[in-house]
Amino acid sequence: MRWLASELHTHTLHSDGRQSLRELAAGAAKLGFDCIALTDHNTMSGLGECEQVQQETGIVIIPGMEWTTFYGHMVTMGLQNFVDWRKAGRSDIHEGISMVHGQGGLAGMAHPFRIGSPVCTGCYWEYEIRDWNDLDYIEVWSGTFASVKPENQRAFALWTERLNAGIRIAATSGRDWHEQKHTDEPLSVTYLGLDDEPGTIAQQAVRALAQGRASVTIGPVVTMEAESGGTLYGIGESVSVQNGADLIHLHVKIDFSVRQTLWELPEQDFSLKITGNSGTLAQCAAGSTDQIYEFSIPADGHIWARAELWGIVKGMRTMIAFTNAIYIS
Amino acid sequence: MMLLNVAGQLDPSDSKRHITYGFQLDQPAAVMRIRFAYWPKLLEDDGQAMEFIMESIDSYVAPEHQGPIREGWRRYLPLKNLITLSMDDPNGYRGACHRHDAEQSLFLSEQEASEGLMPGKLALGEWNVMLSAHAVVTERCSYDLSIWTEEADTA
Numbered sequence A: 001m002r003w004l005a006s007e008l009h010t011h012t013l014h015s016d017g018r019q020s021l022r023e024l025a026a027g028a029a030k031l032g033f034d035c036i037a038l039t040d041h042n043t044m045s046g047l048g049e050c051e052q053v054q055q056e057t058g059i060v061i062i063p064g065m066e067w068t069t070f071y072g073h074m075v076t077m078g079l080q081n082f083v084d085w086r087k088a089g090r091s092d093i094h095e096g097i098s099m100v101h102g103q104g105g106l107a108g109m110a111h112p113f114r115i116g117s118p119v120c121t122g123c124y125w126e127y128e129i130r131d132w133n134d135l136d137y138i139e140v141w142s143g144t145f146a147s148v149k150p151e152n153q154r155a156f157a158l159w160t161e162r163l164n165a166g167i168r169i170a171a172t173s174g175r176d177w178h179e180q181k182h183t184d185e186p187l188s189v190t191y192l193g194l195d196d197e198p199g200t201i202a203q204q205a206v207r208a209l210a211q212g213r214a215s216v217t218i219g220p221v222v223t224m225e226a227e228s229g230g231t232l233y234g235i236g237e238s239v240s241v242q243n244g245a246d247l248i249h250l251h252v253k254i255d256f257s258v259r260q261t262l263w264e265l266p267e268q269d270f271s272l273k274i275t276g277n278s279g280t281l282a283q284c285a286a287g288s289t290d291q292i293y294e295f296s297i298p299a300d301g302h303i304w305a306r307a308e309l310w311g312i313v314k315g316m317r318t319m320i321a322f323t324n325a326i327y328i329s
Numbered sequence B: 001m002m003l004l005n006v007a008g009q010l011d012p013s014d015s016k017r018h019i020t021y022g023f024q025l026d027q028p029a030a031v032m033r034i035r036f037a038y039w040p041k042l043l044e045d046d047g048q049a050m051e052f053i054m055e056s057i058d059s060y061v062a063p064e065h066q067g068p069i070r071e072g073w074r075r076y077l078p079l080k081n082l083i084t085l086s087m088d089d090p091n092g093y094r095g096a097c098h099r100h101d102a103e104q105s106l107f108l109s110e111q112e113a114s115e116g117l118m119p120g121k122l123a124l125g126e127w128n129v130m131l132s133a134h135a136v137v138t139e140r141c142s143y144d145l146s147i148w149t150e151e152a153d154t155a
């Protein structure tokens, strides 16, 4: 499977970014990305030059828009037509999400716990959510060196709590990238697993996210497959178990070869964890070479599992990468 | 030809409110121009700003992380008013200009438009311009907005 290195939250001069789409895409290419979602605030006018910029830079551009409202920021992507962001009151975001879905788009919470108005207007999510199945994803890692930021840890915890409640919802990273400025802080990448179904790469990428086929990292990409009853299941899929006593075998692969020279982690023993609804299900040490790790977990009592890679980054022990969930039913 | 020329004044209670103005485009035009300005942009009163910031921290930061953030409250200065503009032509949305500039001179035409707005026909009929007051932090915030058209260059 091809894993597309994606940056899913960006801005240009068409809203409050300080870069053209061309500069943004060229900058993304330099940083080893294959794909960006253009998510300007409340406008899709920046997509006028999308085709040309894709051709010039080789970067796949997913059309999108960040609903930048009074009660929250919601990233939408994969839709061709505008959906009106201005009508949503605090208790009717679901109408908005339905319209986004109606246009073939996805909707995700952007930086849900960033400090809100008036410091950052509408940045904290205050919309009432009546049905979590309606939302496609949560941007759990926002900005650079995202994993150490308390507001992102809250978002990550929210995601885990939703998974525990039986909701199938994806998690992504987004730099909320406004300008071409060098940073020494680690950049997050959301890898989207492309299928072989028809469509453009941008459409395959959107479908990957819709199906939760995503893995997030600041360095090596971690992917996982589950094996049960002779069948293999990928990230985002649901393992069907006949018998609660069955074991599910997990094959977790760490690939250090991605975006080579564009990220750096100190040589160390990483820690690879399998997490699920009952907490840490398994863990082992992992070195800095490409390898596949095998785990077996009991199916009984488990409704989801994901892999997490932990280690020391800039002197801090933190999460380095995580897969989206594989579900168990 | 002047299509709309309005002014208004907002206060903090207008935060999170949209203000819509309708206007009529009756005659074909080559360019529509929009000038929008609001002032003041910044809340200069640090005492007042501190109150807003502390309220934000109370509401939005997890209790266990509030301490250091309260101490560093000055990094959120200066607090700003933010009013953004979006447009609708008789057929639908024509874009938004979500940015912090307190003075914006914008245009729309068939081939080109200011960033944020969408080029396209200047259709005759009822247009709307919407001001979205994301935040008003100063005691008063004044704005003016004018929209006019220019004829095709007949020279």
Ligand SMILES: [Zn+2]
Residues within 6 Å of the ligand: A066, A073, A110, A111, A123, A176
């Ligand atoms: Zn945002």
Ligand SMILES: [Zn+2]
Residues within 6 Å of the ligand: A009, A010, A011, A066, A176, A177
């Ligand atoms: Zn953003």
